[in-house]
Amino acid sequence: MNHLSGLDATFLHMESPETPMHIGGLSILELPPEYEGDFMADVRNHILNRMHLAPIFQRKLVHMPFDLANPIWVMDEDLDIDYHIRHVIVPPPATRATVDKLVARLHSSLLDRSRPLWEMYVLDGLPVPKDLPEGTRYVGLYSKMHHAALDGMGGQVLMEAVMDVSAKPRKVKKPLRRRAGEHSDNYGIAELTASGVLHNLGQTIKLARNLPTLTRKATEILRPTKAPQDTSKEKMHWFAPKTPLNVTITNQRSFARFSIPLQESKEIAKLNGVSLNDVAMAISAEGINRYLDDEGFHAEEPLLAAIPVSLRPEGNTELSNQVSMARMNLATTIKDPLERLHAINDSARHVKHLMSDMQAVLPTDFPSLGAPWFMSGLASVMTRARIYNAMPPFANVLISNVPGPNITLYFAGAKQVSTYPVSIPYHGMGLNITLQSYDGWLDFGLIACQKLMPDIHELARHMEEAHRDLLQLSQERYNKA
Template sequence: MDHLSGSDAAFLHLESPETPMHVGGLAILELSADYSGDFMEDVRKHIQERMHMAPIFQRKLVNMPFDIANPIWVMDEDIDIEYHIRHVIVPPPATRNTVDKLVARLHSSLLDRSRPLWEMHILDGLPVPDELPKGTRYVGLYSKMHHAALDGMGGQVLMEAIMDVSSIPRPPRKRIRRRESNNGDNYGIAELAASGVMHNISQSIKLTKNLPKLTGKAYDLIKPARNADGSKAERMNWLAPKTPLNATITNQRSFARFSIPHAESKEIAKLNNVSLNDVVMAISGEGMLRYFADEGLSLDENMLAAIPVSVRPEGNTELSNQVSMARMSLATTIKDPLARLKAINASSTHTKELMSDVKSIMPTDFPSIGAPWLVSSIASTLTRARVANSLPPFANVLISNVPGPNITLYFAGAKQVSTYPVSIPYHGMALNITLQSYNGWLDFGVISCQKLMPDIYELAQHMKEAYKDLLKLSIAAQAKESGSTKKPS
């Protein structure tokens, strides 16, 4: 049986109507002026022919008897393609904001757990740039897939299955006929229970072996960071300062997006001798500071960012989630943006060093006896008792940087112009900033709770301006340094 790992199942158990645990994306697709087909039908045919190439399309859940352990995956050969792929007209007048609001609404609803955990929505009526030839169409592809069913490796498998490098889709890989003995979801109660018990025993043994090391590393990950010389890093505290975004959320979402040139972002990193991810953190932190300043809020402590870190061993190709969560300082008490960038780099370096030691022992699967009802009860309590409103946050914001291809891709014959991530906010961390690199650009998707952040587009604008300012300051600092090192003639 194909058991969900502990980390995969956690996304299921932590889910509630207020906190859907699916990830998504908004791809902007371009159809040329001479296209005369039915794109909706093209998409359905394209996916149907490639379903066997990505497990997420046909895997669905079967729960264990009495929820004694995590569910298992089974294959569903009877897919209702019209349910999973839907057509939506953007309400006129179609603007960037109306598209983003539509995506936010679509992202608010839960996926149906009786079916494979994915949906695609074709958004028609998107605005088209004036400089494109008359008759050119922009179409949106909003997709959402449950995080329990899709991690980074699964995302790569999915992209390889449905994307092409030319406008003429390649022939799909030949489907392999399944054996007649496949039980599907017809397992008996005794068979399911026995499998769950054996799986838990094996995971208990593995966890027991690594528990002493894990305890020490967990302490290192949450304690205040230190600089290379051993001194305490720039006011990195055990817990993050409280902001209006570190509270209990509702099921309604607000979403905004923007893009910045990849080359210019790398230039900022090169000029300051830091990583591209450090630049992303600096842009995000500055954008949040400006947003809070508009609200009349100032912070006396550094904001902290939670960052997903892959713990996947070299060569591992399993489709389960193999990721942990670390945190780093955004050094927001430092006023000078370039000095702040250096402090962010010191914090991220410290985090990378710790996580490199953890990879070999970090469990992604663990005993699950009673986990479904226990973790679900905790998630329900977080919502009903509004615990996040009173507790200090572990971090202020979740920031994730997803590497993508630096070439033009096509979907069902349509050219992909950009691809914006649409991710997961949660209680106590209502803001999620995720970006993906694509074809020379960094595409940012910023999502939050509509009640806590109805004006999220203002944050996106502040972040974009922060990037421009950081680029100017970096170039000016480099020019000044070069000028001061020149020998007098």
């Protein structure tokens, strides 16, 4: 049986109507003037021909008897492709803002757990840049897939399965036929119960072996560390400072996106001797600072970012979650942008040192007996009691940087112009900033609770300005030197 790992199932148990736990993306696709086909039909056939390359398309959940342990994955023998791939017309007049509002609304709804945990929406009627040939069409492809089925790097593996490097789709091998008499996925109560107990026994033994090391590592990650360039007199804290974004959220979302040239970010990184990820963190930190200033809020302590850290071994192509979480100091109390950038670099190197051996000791699977009841119940109680409004936040914002291909890709014959991540805000962390590199650009996707950030496009504007200011300041300072 294909059991959900403890980490995969955690995303399932933490889900509630207010916090859908799917990740997604908005791809902007270009169809040339000479295209006269039915793109919706092309997308449908494209996925049908490739779904055997990625298990997420065909597998669904089967729950253990009485939800005693985590569910298992089975193949859906009655997949309804027309349910999973849908056609939506963007309400006219179509603008960037109306497209973003539509994506936010689509991202707000839960996936149907009785089916494979994914949906795609072909968005027609997108605005087209005026400098393109007459008759060119822009089509949006918004997709969402449950985080229980894949992480950010798993999404890159999935992308490799469905994308092509030319407008002519490559030929793929046909799926293997199931042999006569081969075991089906129809399990009885006794089989499910026995398998669940044996699986949990094995995971308990593994966890017991690594528990001392895990406890030590968890303490190191959570322990308050002195912020870069701080004096020894400054007080250090276990938690992040409370901001208006760190409270209980609703199920409604706001979404904004923007792109910046990858070469410009690389230039900032090179001039300052830092990494590209440090630059993205600095842009986010300055943008959040300016946004909160507009709201009349100023944090006396440095904001902290929760950052996913991949535990995926090199060459691993599984779609399951293989990720941990660490915290990075955004040094937002440092006024000079370049000094802040170097402080972020110091914090990043400290995090990298802490997480260097986590791959060897941190399990992605662990015992789950009673977990569906306990974790789902705990998540529900904390939401209904609005405990997140009172408790100090683990971090202020989640920021994730997903490396992508630096070439042009095609989907169902259409050229992909850009691809914006659409991720997960959660209670106590109502803003998620995810970026992905693609074909010479950094594409940023900002998703938040609409009640907390109805004007999230203002944050996007501040971040774009922060990038331009950081580039100009870097050029002026280091060209003089």
